[in-house]
Amino acid sequence: MLIKKRLILITIAYWVFLTYIIVALVFWFIELQNQNDQMSNYKLSELVTSDSSSAKKQISILNEKQRKTTQYISEGATFLALILLGAAFMYRAVRRQFAIQRQQENLMMAITHELKTPIAIAKLNLETLQKHHLDEQKQQRLIEMTLQETNRLSSLANNILVSAQLEAGKRSDKEDLNFSDLVKSCINDFKRRFPERKWEYSITDESEVYGDALLLQILVNNLLENAIKYSPPQSPIKCSLTNDESIVSLCIADEGTGIPVEEHKKVFQKFYRIGNEETRSAKGTGLGLYLCKKIAEDHGATIKIDQHSTQGTILIVKFVKAKADQQ
Numbered sequence: 001m002l003i004k005k006r007l008i009l010i011t012i013a014y015w016v017f018l019t020y021i022i023v024a025l026v027f028w029f030i031e032l033q034n035q036n037d038q039m040s041n042y043k044l045s046e047l048v049t050s051d052s053s054s055a056k057k058q059i060s061i062l063n064e065k066q067r068k069t070t071q072y073i074s075e076g077a078t079f080l081a082l083i084l085l086g087a088a089f090m091y092r093a094v095r096r097q098f099a100i101q102r103q104q105e106n107l108m109m110a111i112t113h114e115l116k117t118p119i120a121i122a123k124l125n126l127e128t129l130q131k132h133h134l135d136e137q138k139q140q141r142l143i144e145m146t147l148q149e150t151n152r153l154s155s156l157a158n159n160i161l162v163s164a165q166l167e168a169g170k171r172s173d174k175e176d177l178n179f180s181d182l183v184k185s186c187i188n189d190f191k192r193r194f195p196e197r198k199w200e201y202s203i204t205d206e207s208e209v210y211g212d213a214l215l216l217q218i219l220v221n222n223l224l225e226n227a228i229k230y231s232p233p234q235s236p237i238k239c240s241l242t243n244d245e246s247i248v249s250l251c252i253a254d255e256g257t258g259i260p261v262e263e264h265k266k267v268f269q270k271f272y273r274i275g276n277e278e279t280r281s282a283k284g285t286g287l288g289l290y291l292c293k294k295i296a297e298d299h300g301a302t303i304k305i306d307q308h309s310t311q312g313t314i315l316i317v318k319f320v321k322a323k324a325d326q327q
Helices: 003-045 054-131 138-169 179-193 213-229 288-298
Strands: 174-176 198-203 209-210 234-241 247-252 302-305 314-320
Touching: 003 054, 054 138, 138 213, 138 288, 174 179, 174 213, 174 234, 179 198, 179 209, 179 234, 179 247, 198 213, 209 213, 213 234, 213 247, 213 288, 213 314, 288 302
Parallel strands: 198 234
Antiparallel strands: 174 209, 234 247, 247 314, 302 314
16 A cells, blocks of 8 residues: 555656656747747848848848757757657656565565464464374374475475576576476375365376476476466366477366466566455465476476466476487
8 A cells, every 4th residue: 555655646746747847848949939030030120121132131031040940849859759758768667666566565475474374373283282182183184284384385485495596597407307207296295285176187107308306396386286276176187298209298277267368478477466466365476487487498498378278277388308418
């Protein structure tokens, strides 16, 4: 709310200042033109009509008046164009800065919430185990819930740290790896964490890529996390991994509300989240898909949203097969 008020005040001040500059420019053009008219009229009034050269002098005076008028118009138009160009650039820069500040504040609130929730749950579970003598089944359930929350903390920390590392260009732990096994491991982990969800997957064996195992694990986990987060609990999560002679394709689909076509590029921007921050119910930091895109680019891969999907969201990542000695 504070940012919105500041933006309104700055926008009002901006338009008042810009209007003042344009009005001043128009005022000085009118003043210069009036002065030009007065000087021309004075020179014409000083001409001696009986002088044989008065006609030529009159034409010269009128031509000089026209030249100055053209000069004032061209200079005024140039200044006006520069002012409007600079004003447009500054307006966009200021609004972009406020948007970034708003996104960062939303990120901090989201991170705070994402940190406090699992910590509070884990603390409560551990205190329950400490204070009460529970049967084995209840103990295992509390331990499992605590592990799930610590996994959430680990995932959040990884997203933030890896995002910073990729932007700084500091990660380079790439090797030939079996992407099929990595995807299967991620799916099995999610099946343990979300046993109530329905999973449909088809993984082609021996799909090898050249990459960083941790980064690729984060990519797959973020895509699976989003599919679960933005789809109904009773709907299935679909995953497929295929390969041909040159391309390894990972496809993860859900049956949620989907992403509007006009948002397809925006969702890969840092901190960007669809909808109003004040009314949005889904948790998140706006780093998931941004990080997926950065990881894909770091591996020479492409990531996109299938525009032909009629229900839910289909995300497709395509890797070019490559060996370490080809990098």
